[in-house]
Amino acid sequence: MTSVPEDSPPLMGEEDREMAVQRLQEAYTEGLISHEELDERLHQVLTAEVHRELVSALGSLPAEHPDTTSTIAAASGRIQRRGAWRVPRILKVESAYGRVRLDLSRAVIEHPVVDIELQLGTGGARITVPRDAVVDVEGLRTEWKDLRYKTPRRSRPGGPTIRISGAMGYGRLRIRHARS
Structure with a gap:
C-alpha cells in the first residue's frame, strides 16, 4: 500500500x-x-x-448574489450534497424525517462565511467541512443527542468560517474536517 x-x-x-x-x-x-x-x-x-x-x-463562474439563500427540503428520505457543488452564502436544510449528508470538502465555497441553518426533526446529520475551515456551532440547539465535533489539533489559517445554527429534534449532528 x-x-x-x-x-x-x-x-x-x-x-x-x-x-x-x-x-x-x-x-x-x-x-x-x-x-x-x-x-x-x-x-x-x-x-x-x-x-x-x-x-x-x-x-471563476459568475458569483451568485452575496445574500443568496438556498433551501434544501425533504419531508422524509435522504438529503445529500457532495462533490463539486457550489455552496451558497446561506444554506437552509429542512427535513422532518431522514438523514442529511453535506460534504463541503470538495465544494466550491466563494464566501468567507457560510451559514448553514438546520431545521431537522428526526434523523441524524453529518457535515464534512474543508480541512482549513473554522466551525461555529453556537447557534445550534439540540433536543435529544449532543453534537459530535472536535476542533482539529492542527488547523491551517485562511479557510472559510462555517456557522451552523438552527434546531435538531431527535438525532445527532456529526461534524468532521476533511482529511485532505
Missing part, C-alpha cells in the same frame, strides 16, 4: 467530475458562459487529475 504525503493535492473521483460537468452545463443554459467558454471549461474538467484543477474550472 502506497502512502500519500499529507500535503499532496486530493485526487478527484468520477462523481466530482460529473458534478462539475453538470454545473458547467447549468451555467451555459443560464447564459452565464458562452459556447466557446463551455467547451474550454469542459475540456479542463474532463482532463483534470486533482481537485484544485476542477475548482479552477468552476471557480
Whole structure:
C-alpha cells in the first residue's frame, strides 16, 4: 500500500467530475458562459487529475448574489450534497424525517462565511467541512443527542468560517474536517 504525503493535492473521483460537468452545463443554459467558454471549461474538467484543477474550472463562474439563500427540503428520505457543488452564502436544510449528508470538502465555497441553518426533526446529520475551515456551532440547539465535533489539533489559517445554527429534534449532528 502506497502512502500519500499529507500535503499532496486530493485526487478527484468520477462523481466530482460529473458534478462539475453538470454545473458547467447549468451555467451555459443560464447564459452565464458562452459556447466557446463551455467547451474550454469542459475540456479542463474532463482532463483534470486533482481537485484544485476542477475548482479552477468552476471557480471563476459568475458569483451568485452575496445574500443568496438556498433551501434544501425533504419531508422524509435522504438529503445529500457532495462533490463539486457550489455552496451558497446561506444554506437552509429542512427535513422532518431522514438523514442529511453535506460534504463541503470538495465544494466550491466563494464566501468567507457560510451559514448553514438546520431545521431537522428526526434523523441524524453529518457535515464534512474543508480541512482549513473554522466551525461555529453556537447557534445550534439540540433536543435529544449532543453534537459530535472536535476542533482539529492542527488547523491551517485562511479557510472559510462555517456557522451552523438552527434546531435538531431527535438525532445527532456529526461534524468532521476533511482529511485532505
